[in-house]
Amino acid sequence: MELSTEASTILQVIFINVVLSGDNAIVVGMAAAGSPPDIRRKVIFYGIGGAVVLRVLLSLLAVQFLQVVELLLAGGLLLLWVSWKLFREIRQSAAEHSGTEALGRLGPTARIIAGGHSLLPMMKLRMARPEMLIDINELDELSYVRRVDAEIRIGALTRHVDLLESELLAEHFPLFADAEAVIADPVVRNRGTIGGSLCQADAAEDLSAVCSAAKAEVVIRGADGERAVAMEDFHLGPYMTAVKAGELLTEIRLPVRPGAGSAHEKVERRAGDWAIAAASAAVWVDGGTIADAGIALSAVGMTTIHLTRAEELLTGSPPSEELFAQAREIAAADCSPSADGRGPVDYKRHLAGVLTHRALRRAAARALRQEA
Numbered sequence: 001m002e003l004s005t006e007a008s009t010i011l012q013v014i015f016i017n018v019v020l021s022g023d024n025a026i027v028v029g030m031a032a033a034g035s036p037p038d039i040r041r042k043v044i045f046y047g048i049g050g051a052v053v054l055r056v057l058l059s060l061l062a063v064q065f066l067q068v069v070e071l072l073l074a075g076g077l078l079l080l081w082v083s084w085k086l087f088r089e090i091r092q093s094a095a096e097h098s099g100t101e102a103l104g105r106l107g108p109t110a111r112i113i114a115g116g117h118s119l120l121p122m123m124k125l126r127m128a129r130p131e132m133l134i135d136i137n138e139l140d141e142l143s144y145v146r147r148v149d150a151e152i153r154i155g156a157l158t159r160h161v162d163l164l165e166s167e168l169l170a171e172h173f174p175l176f177a178d179a180e181a182v183i184a185d186p187v188v189r190n191r192g193t194i195g196g197s198l199c200q201a202d203a204a205e206d207l208s209a210v211c212s213a214a215k216a217e218v219v220i221r222g223a224d225g226e227r228a229v230a231m232e233d234f235h236l237g238p239y240m241t242a243v244k245a246g247e248l249l250t251e252i253r254l255p256v257r258p259g260a261g262s263a264h265e266k267v268e269r270r271a272g273d274w275a276i277a278a279a280s281a282a283v284w285v286d287g288g289t290i291a292d293a294g295i296a297l298s299a300v301g302m303t304t305i306h307l308t309r310a311e312e313l314l315t316g317s318p319p320s321e322e323l324f325a326q327a328r329e330i331a332a333a334d335c336s337p338s339a340d341g342r343g344p345v346d347y348k349r350h351l352a353g354v355l356t357h358r359a360l361r362r363a364a365a366r367a368l369r370q371e372a
């Protein structure tokens with residue numbers, strides 16, 4: 001039987017439509033099976049939604065042959081996009097769930113190991129005695145710096161070196177590069193992670209102050225789902241964080257706002273050493289006035305010190321040397337350093353003030369695009 005061109009085109013389109021939708025259904029089915037409920041919902045939404053859009057497009061344009069060719073191209077691209085989104089969602093979800101699932105199964109005697117640069121020294125000193133280690137280094141899906149709407153998101157397994165080299169962070173939060181340039185040495189930076197740094201909660205560690213000043217929030221995942229915690233609520237004490245037994249830190253989120261400038265200043269005994277004191281500062285300038293400010297100190301207290309009083313002082317005033325000098329006095333007063341091999345209390349207080357002043361000056365210059 002001889003078919004008209006139009007009928008034959010329609011038949012071809014229906015055939016392709018069925019094949020594409022069938023493929024799509026298989027992808028959706030595979031993706032949804034065994035996924036946790038929140039991911040399953042997304043997968044079904046994207047998968048079925050993609051198939052429906054494809055079908056509607058195909059039906060609308062099926063009768064015109066040239067458009068069919070374009071449509072096939074568009075349909076293929078749409079299918080690729082849907083599949084790629086699904087693939088990423090599933091890989092990331094699987095990564096996070098395999099970590100939390102292992103933690104839940106092995107109990108509180110198991111510990112996550114990321115770069116190992118803090119945990120292994122603690123184990124050597126017998127300050128940590130985990131019975132099992134859960135190595136998350138294979139979870140590449142937790143290693144990224146990306147922009148999502150008005151946020152920069154950093155995966156917990158992102159290495160120091162990737163933070164140092166990130167153009168996105170350099171553009172919006174240059175205090176990361178300031179800090180990373182003086183954290184340890186290339187051996188540590190190639191392996192150590194932001195998640196490990198924050199979860200170690202060592203008061204002398206730089207990235208906690210950086211994330212506090214940048215007003216970050218962190219995402220913590222456990223068997224019951226995930227929750228977001230502001231950095232100011234993350235550290236509960238020395239080496240203690242809001243991450244509970246059986247939970248995994250998965251992501252750090254930084255809000256991107258206009259008029260931002262930030263800087264990190266540190267003094268150490270020799271290159272690559274831990275800080276004697278360090279200060280992180282971020283300001284958001286709007287119409288010549290500081291609309292918001294974040295300031296935090298490392299190594300001058302039992303935990304990262306959040307300088308709330310100084311932040312309140314700055315907010316609502318134009319940036320000036322006088323204002324930053326007042327913030328310096330507050331920093332020196334509000335920290336609580338201990339005397340140790342790195343220096344006496346008075347010296348560390350003085351340093352905390354001076355570094356706060358310098359960090360604020362540089363943050364403001366960056367916000368106003370006046371940095372030399």
Ligand SMILES: Cc1cc2nc3c(=O)[nH]c(=O)nc-3n(C[C@H](O)[C@H](O)[C@H](O)COP(=O)(O)OP(=O)(O)OC[C@H]3O[C@@H](n4cnc5c(N)ncnc54)[C@H](O)[C@@H]3O)c2cc1C
Binds near residue numbers: 112117185204
């Ligand atoms: C010689 C040397 C010098 C250093 N100098 C500095 C410095 O100047 N400034 C600085 O800031 N840091 C410094 N560090 C620390 C370095 O930054 C470490 O890499 C970092 O503290 C820990 O990261 P990690 O990935 O190695 O964590 P790990 O050692 O693997 O883990 C540390 C802790 O975090 C937990 N953990 C890790 N990842 C997760 C997660 N995703 N969710 C839940 N828990 C998790 C682990 O169970 C462990 O308790 C130095 C380290 C060394 C060895």
